[in-house]
Amino acid sequence: MTMTTSASPAESDASGVSLYRALWRWHFFAGLLAIPFMLNLAMTGGLYLFKDEINDTFFAYRYQVEAAGSPLSPDRIVEIAASAVPGSVARSYKDPASATRNAIVTVSSKAGSTLVFVNPYDGDVLDTVVAADEFNQVVRSIHSLAYFGTFPNILTEIAGGFVMVLVATGIYLWWPRRQIGGVVTVRGNPSRRVFWRDMHAVTGAFAGLLIFFLAATGMFWSNTWGSNVQAWLTNKGLGYPAELWDNVPVSKKVTGDVAPNSGWSVEKAPVPMSGTISGEPIGLEKAVSIAKDLGMASGFDTAIPRTETGVYTASIFPDDLSKERTVHIDQYSGTPLVDMGYPLYPAPGKAVAWGVNVHMGQEWGRFNQMLMLATCLAIVFTCVTAVVMWWKRRPSGRLGVPPMPPSRSVYFGLWLITLVFAIAFPMSGIAIVAMIAFDQIVVRFVPPLKRAFA
Structure with missing residues (x-):
């Protein structure tokens, strides 16, 4: 994902040019690696925000019932559910949320866990679904890539860290440097690259904090960082x-x-x-x-x-x-x-719970859903505009990577920032170190790669 500007006043200063180009280069590489994951996270996350509405619209036949007298006892409902899946044992019971809602029993057997949807009034089994195949669970598993195994899930965690880097570097690249266009306005027309640059930059700047929030709170579910933070809070009595x-x-x-x-x-x-x-x-x-x-x-x-x-x-x-x-x-x-x-x-536990709830669009009702949906759409839009912008600027036969900074000394400070980030988010930090090492060591000294990445 690239976020470029026309010749900037900062380019009159050598150190400013170096820092600008270094961050632009980082921004490009991070976006190049993160865009597929960002698109998946945004689209599946936007869909999951409306899980209740999806259930009530497309799966109403198994979630909604008509109130008809006194409901059956939980024990009887569980007995009916277990008999619906031969050889199973009931593991949990979900009490109806209202008079027109079903009861859901989770049973387990040699085939795994199954959700049994039961009408609490007459005991009719409305549906049975393998727990892992329930629609919203599938969406959630694709969202984290856990559906495809541990390694893809770790890649999603790395991408989450990259998103935070993209927001931070993107804000720096967007920051006004005595120019007017491309700060809050869009120049040109769709046939020009500057139009896509401005659409990308302005959208990213205004949605940046919300995108950063989604990435940061999403890390709580990550395979390594989230688990370690959870364990640390637990051990310290803070969760x-x-x-x-x-x-x-x-x-x-x-x-x-x-x-x-x-x-x-x-x-x-x-x-x-x-x-x-x-x-x-x-x-x-x-x-x-x-x-x-x-x-x-x-x-x-x-x-x-x-x-x-x-x-x-x-x-x-x-x-x-x-x-x-x-x-x-x-x-x-x-x-x-x-x-x-x-x-x-405790306060940290409350803060995490609040962040998770807002991330899932649950805290302020419809407003929260729409705010997070708008953020997801902004992510998709910045990804699309980044690809179009890159396609328009790339030289034929080359990747079109932003130029290396003229002064290599700028990397000392950036390495320090990377070290701090790596301590906070190890998996993403390791990936960034590998990315920079590849760029500074391999690309620089392998002529074919140097040309391809030019």
Whole structure:
């Protein structure tokens, strides 16, 4: 992705020229590598913003029902769902979010996890879908490239770091240098390269902070950086209120293992164990009733214990962040062993939860959805204009890489910036170091490459 200007006043100063060209070159290489990933992230992310609307429009037959009397008990619904998938065992139950919503039971068998959609009034099985094949889950998996394995997912993480570099360098290249055109206005017409340059630069400048926000908050789901940050916050007691477990025996499992829809901040929180094994378990119906009495928001999931020491885990990650909550309930006594929600999170945990919620378009209703959709469209637009602009300026038979800076000393400061960035975002930092090393060592001393990259 390139962001160019006509001859700049900064070019009268040698150090200014060097810095400008170095950052332009970085911007180009980062964009060249990141554009395919940015397009995927923007298009699938924009689609996922409207997951509820998609469900209500295209999959209403399995999500919407007509209220008809008293609903069946959770235990009966789970029994119906398990019988719909022979040889399966129920793992979790999603209580209907309203009187016209279905119940969803996740069952597991040798074939894996399956979602069973059940009418809570008459027990009709509306649909069964392999969990990994559910439409919105597929979109989410393609979004992170986790659908294609670990390595592509790591590439997406690297691209996320590159996007932050693109925004930072792009703002520098756009920054007014006593010129008027191309700052907030667009010059020329579509037949001229300057038109595409200005469309790219102005759009990127005005949407830059939102694009940076999406890239930064998206890193929380990344394979290495996100996992390490989550582990660090957990170990320091900054992600969730660890003191709630002080007098509770815990298992080796974490909340994310049993409640996939729990909030990001509590995914690594340990799952407690039920106390003295005595008598019969209270059953799912009683556990759901206890969660409702505790004030859980409608539409929560309840994970069903898998062992004698397991617990019922009721969790919800709703649009209203203040209602995000996870409750672990003793399967014998019905006692809430751990009850935590957004209001109890430490400040860093709240900040991350807020960032995740805004990233997903959930925090301010329709406005948040439209704001994030506009940002996704801006990403697509900057990618398209970058490609068109590059195509118009590239020399025949060559890649058309921006020229190297006349003064190599400028790279000392840039290497320092790269080092700091690499510490903050290791995977992206390593990729940037490799990119610069290739440019400064391989390209410079291999004539065919030097010509191709000119």
